[in-house]
Amino acid sequence: MRGIRIEAAHHTMKNILLVFTGGTIGSQSDNGTIDTDSRAGFKLIELFRQQFPSDDIAFESLQPLQILSENLHPQAWKSIIVAIESQDLAQFDGIIVTHGTDTLAFSAALLGIYFHGLNIPLLLVSSDLPLDNPQANGLKNFNCAVEFIRQQPASGAYVPYQNPGQGMHVHLATRLSSCLALSSDFIGVQSRHSLSFDDGRFQVLAAQAAAAKSSWPLRAEFGRILLIRPYPGLDYANFNLDGVDAVLHDLYHSGTACVSSQWGAQHSLIAFSQRCRSEGVPLYLAPALRSEDAYSSTRELLANGATIIWNTSLETAYAKLALVYGNFGEEQKIADFLAANLAGEQV
Numbered sequence: 001m002r003g004i005r006i007e008a009a010h011h012t013m014k015n016i017l018l019v020f021t022g023g024t025i026g027s028q029s030d031n032g033t034i035d036t037d038s039r040a041g042f043k044l045i046e047l048f049r050q051q052f053p054s055d056d057i058a059f060e061s062l063q064p065l066q067i068l069s070e071n072l073h074p075q076a077w078k079s080i081i082v083a084i085e086s087q088d089l090a091q092f093d094g095i096i097v098t099h100g101t102d103t104l105a106f107s108a109a110l111l112g113i114y115f116h117g118l119n120i121p122l123l124l125v126s127s128d129l130p131l132d133n134p135q136a137n138g139l140k141n142f143n144c145a146v147e148f149i150r151q152q153p154a155s156g157a158y159v160p161y162q163n164p165g166q167g168m169h170v171h172l173a174t175r176l177s178s179c180l181a182l183s184s185d186f187i188g189v190q191s192r193h194s195l196s197f198d199d200g201r202f203q204v205l206a207a208q209a210a211a212a213k214s215s216w217p218l219r220a221e222f223g224r225i226l227l228i229r230p231y232p233g234l235d236y237a238n239f240n241l242d243g244v245d246a247v248l249h250d251l252y253h254s255g256t257a258c259v260s261s262q263w264g265a266q267h268s269l270i271a272f273s274q275r276c277r278s279e280g281v282p283l284y285l286a287p288a289l290r291s292e293d294a295y296s297s298t299r300e301l302l303a304n305g306a307t308i309i310w311n312t313s314l315e316t317a318y319a320k321l322a323l324v325y326g327n328f329g330e331e332q333k334i335a336d337f338l339a340a341n342l343a344g345e346q347v
Contacts, residue, residue: 014093014150015058018045019083021065021076023100025127025138034130036066041098043131044142052143056150060092069100069107074222074322077110081220084115094121094149096142101126104159104186105178109319109345112157112173116342117215121149122157124173128164128184137162137184144168144197153195153202156343160197161186170195170202174316174345189287189313189347216337223325227318230257236272245325246282249306250314255288259297273304284309284338286317289347309338311346320345 020026020041028037045059064083065076084095099107108124115122123145127138144160148170157173163185175189188194196203223245228234230252241247249269251257257269265271276283285301286309302308309317324337 013056013058014146015060015091016146016149017084017087017089017092017095018059018061019080019095019097020061020063021069021080021097021099022067023069023098023126024130025098025100025125025142026066027068027130028132029130036068038063038066040131044098044138047131047139048142048146051139052146057146060087062087067100068102069104070102072100072103072107077107077114077222078220080107080111081114089118089120092120093152094123094145096145096149097122097124098142099124099126101128101179101184101186105176105313105315106318108157108159108171108173108176109313109316110322112343113316113319113323113345114218114220115157118157119155121152121155122173123148124157124159126159126161137164140168144170147197147200148202151202153204158194159186168197169193170197172206172344174319174343175313175347176315177313178315216340216342218323218327221326222322225318225321225325227314230269232258233263233267234258235266236269236275237266239272241276241279241281244281246284246321247276248284248286248309248314248318248321251285251288254295255285255308256295256297257285257301259300269306270300270304273301273306277305282307284317284321286310286312287314307338313345316345 022036026036026040027034028040062083064079104126125141125145127136129136131138140162141160159171159173159176162168171188172194177187177189179186192206194206196205224243226244226247229250259268259270261268273283283306285306288308288310290310320338324334328334
């Protein structure tokens with residue numbers, strides 16, 4: 001797709017709601033240990049004012065959380081949402097949520113889906129290193145978020161992030177994959193990002209989120225979702241389904257998982273799907289691309305009662321399941337919510 005360049009337009013005062021939650025961007029290093037610091041968020045504003053001076057940005061800050069993001073629980077999402085919704089959002093031109101990198105993709109997906117009807121931009125900003133490290137990308141990511149709100153190149157929830165040695169990318173929040181292992185790199189679903197940011201201007205590279213045809217009023221309540229990842233030798237006998245509202249099973253890149261019982265029924269997802277059905281626990285599979293051709297294993301899973309959440313990342317599938325099972329009980333509503341393209345999450 002040919003890029004569309006967005007010309008910068010400043011001078012009008014922009015009011016930004018800044019929500020601190022901790023993470024590396026809200027941490028400092030002390031004697032080799034990185035941990036959250038209540039002063040780090042305000043250091044971010046100070047550094048921004050020093051490096052990117054302007055008189056057209058006003059921040060209103062909140063700090064509902066101060067945790068490293070690996071310690072995140074769905075109740076932390078509730079704290080973030082309650083803090084945001086406690087404000088008169090009509091007074092703001094955009095929202096920035098600072099967040100750690102470990103669970104960034106999950107929170108981005110969750111907030112992107114929850115706030116799918118929001119009419120101002122919401123951006124999640126992280127840093128690969130504490131801000132006192134001159135190599136950290138947090139300040140550049142933050143500046144990109146501020147400029148996004150200034151210039152309003154698109155609506156919806158986004159994540160600006162500059163991988164080491166690359167340009168600044170802006171990802172649709174519901175299409176961000178988790179950070180690559182043993183690196184500080186984030187990529188979007190199918191290795192695509194939505195916008196680039198260079199020389200103070202945005203370039204739209206991919207189609208933006210389509211507005212949901214119908215709004216889904218949601219509460220910040222979350223179902224209990226068991227997430228299972230496939231690997232050779234996975235033994236389903238180790239899983240207890242008591243207290244589980246639904247199971248989300250990750251798939252290999254081909255949209256597959258082991259359906260063979262030649263190594264024992266406890267290693268077959270078919271047998272596990274039958275167990276889920278007998279215990280009344282819905283089983284969902286993701287990610288998988290819908291196509292005319294599918295592997296025999298995938299067709300066998302569908303024939304045995306599993307439901308695939310098509311064309312959606314694992315993180316966003318998890319977020320949608322957590323929200324739908326926290327908000328709705330009717331089977332048709334659940335199916336309609338999962339099938340809806342609420343925030344551009346479907347590729």
